[in-house]
Amino acid sequence: MKTRDMLSASAIAASVRAGELSAVEVVRHSLGRIAEIDAQYNAFCLTLPQSALEAAEEIDRKRRAGEALGPLAGVPVAVKDFTPTAGIRTTFGSRAFEDFVPTTDAVIVRRLLEAGAILVGKTTTPEFASSWFTRSELFGATRNPWVPSHTCGGSSGGAAVAVATGCVPLAEGCDMLGSVRGPASFCGIVGLKPSLGRIPFDALPSTFDDISHFGPLARTVEDAALFLRSVAGPDPVDLFSYIPSLNLPETIPARPDGLRIALSADLGYGVVHPEVRAAVKDTAKALSNTGARIEAVDLGLDADDAELTANASMVWMAAHYGALRDTCPEKLSELTLKMIDIGRTFGAAEIKRIDFLRAKLWRKLAGVFQSYDVLLCPTMAQPAPALGGDDFDYGGRTADGRIATLDLTGMFNLVGACPAVSVPCGTTADGLPIGAQIVGPPHDEALVLSAAAAIERVRPQPGWHQ
Incomplete structure (x- = not known):
């Protein structure tokens, strides 16, 4: 080459x-x-x-x-x-x-x-x-x-x-x-x-x-x-x-004009870094300037919902890998051991509450998709942390009751039928990339990818060079 x-x-x-x-x-x-x-x-x-x-x-x-x-x-x-x-x-x-x-x-x-x-x-x-x-x-x-x-x-x-x-x-x-x-x-x-x-x-x-x-x-x-x-x-x-067949055009269109986009800068519960928030809002403005209709929406989510999602992930770890914790703990990382131990503290009734959160989230998203084509929000609430950081540095409550979260992605795995994509939309002053997240209605990857291609068009980002 x-x-x-x-x-x-x-x-x-x-x-x-x-x-x-x-x-x-x-x-x-x-x-x-x-x-x-x-x-x-x-x-x-x-x-x-x-x-x-x-x-x-x-x-x-x-x-x-x-x-x-x-x-x-x-x-x-x-x-x-x-x-x-x-x-x-x-x-x-x-x-x-x-x-x-x-x-x-x-x-x-x-x-x-x-x-x-x-x-x-x-x-x-x-x-x-x-x-x-x-x-x-x-x-x-x-x-x-x-x-x-x-x-x-x-x-x-x-x-x-x-x-x-x-x-x-x-x-x-x-x-x-x-x-x-x-x-x-x-x-x-x-x-x-x-x-x-x-x-x-x-x-x-x-x-x-x-x-x-x-x-x-x-x-x-x-x-x-x-x-x-x-x-x-x-x-x-x-x-x-066994779901409806994929229906993608040969070339993904990148036309922002006519797109109806619901915007949430923080999903209602997250503490979002100012540069991340600004990059996503600038992306929304660029889409609006080329014909998209952008309106802010409230998904009705709160810190309790985000915390429940995180807890469910630790239950998942305990279920899948708990046996290793019992038989060969010396071969597992401290993080894995900690997550398994926390996951084991939750009872069945509390675990079942995740289904109620899923229902709540889907009802809200279903309403959003009746009026809008896609939801736009940040992918991650923060830029990439330093190498020495830890997952448990995040997730605490702030004085105003929000979650000091790292991600804004996990919620959308609870409504798995809805595709979601991250596409570059900016960089911080320190040169760290920022991603915008597009979430779409069930099984409509074509719509989600088209909206992402529109962001590529209106907010082109430089590729990495050593």
């Missing part, structure tokens, strides 16, 4: 199909980029040069033979070290699974490979994808590429850094309370939580988990859409995947 920076996934696939680029050339560029920068940022916990080059050679052979090529032909991708990959170590970021090698691919991995994507490596995650800070006792801390003394976010932090730094144009992540959207916001890229079940989820023992989503991290909305088209669709591994 002649350029220093990685091309878009769409451009790579088109060029490989046309014979203008060889898949081998693209993969060598990707592997070279990883070798050049990963010691500084720590996005990858392992790379796969031999198998990646062999897969690239097979793509090139198929093209020369005139065989059909998939929509991601020759595109280097990275998969999170939480998502099962057959024959490739998958640790979940934990010493308890340090030597675990799955025997089967997750459905999303299989579909990426069938679409012609080439797996070049696996990306770092905090233990059990349970932290906003991507660091683990196995692999250390992953750094924000814009300001390396700050975190890249979590839990798909390695994936976000891999995309932001041009190692790959696409990476897979999983989003349980914002683990795709949060790192995307902190690293200045696009991160999509599709509708629940849009991509079958099979990375957990429970097949009835209803807050977990696979989703893409990409540098552009168009590339995120390409990823989604390539992997969406039902599969028996996930009952929730």
Whole structure:
């Protein structure tokens, strides 16, 4: 490849199909980029040069033979070290699974490979994808590429850094309370939580988990859409995947004119950093200046709702990983142990209250979507914290009864059918990216991605350069 920076996934696939680029050339560029920068940022916990080059050679052979090529032909991708990959170590970021090698691919991995994507490596995650800070006792801390003394976010932090730094144009992540959207916001890229079940989820023992989503991290909305088209669709591994079919246009329109946008600067409960609030309001103004109708709305949420969501996440940790706390606590991080212990303190009746919150949130959103196309709010309430920060630095109550939260994403996993995307919309004075979050009505990824593309158009942001 002649350029220093990685091309878009769409451009790579088109060029490989046309014979203008060889898949081998693209993969060598990707592997070279990883070798050049990963010691500084720590996005990858392992790379796969031999198998990646062999897969690239097979793509090139198929093209020369005139065989059909998939929509991601020759595109280097990275998969999170939480998502099962057959024959490739998958640790979940934990010493308890340090030597675990799955025997089967997750459905999303299989579909990426069938679409012609080439797996070049696996990306770092905090233990059990349970932290906003991507660091683990196995692999250390992953750094924000814009300001390396700050975190890249979590839990798909390695994936976000891999995309932001041009190692790959696409990476897979999983989003349980914002683990795709949060790192995307902190690293200045696009991160999509599709509708629940849009991509079958099979990375957990429970097949009835209803807050977990696979989703893409990409540098552009168009590339995120390409990823989604390539992997969406039902599969028996996930009952929730039997939903209305994905309906995305070939090219995502970026027309703000006529969009009806509901705006919430803080979801009613969050303490939002002034620069984040200003960037999202400037984004709303830019959309309004190009024909969108923007109106502020009150979602009726409060600090109790946010606190209940956080508590539910710790119950989730206790349910999934509590047995490890009993059998091998020495292999778990202090954060994991703390979350499991807190999760075990909640009774069944209190846990059930999360369903009442979901009903409350959905009733409000249903009313919003009767009058507006999408909801616009910040993705994260704060810019990326310093590397030495801690998840429990956040979540306390302020004097006026608000929550000193880090994220504004987790609420929307409680209404999983509603897709949500983070798209870059500004930077702080210190150079840290800020993301705007678009939330849409159930199963309408086309609308959400179109609104995100409109933000790309009216608030273009610079890409990362070392």
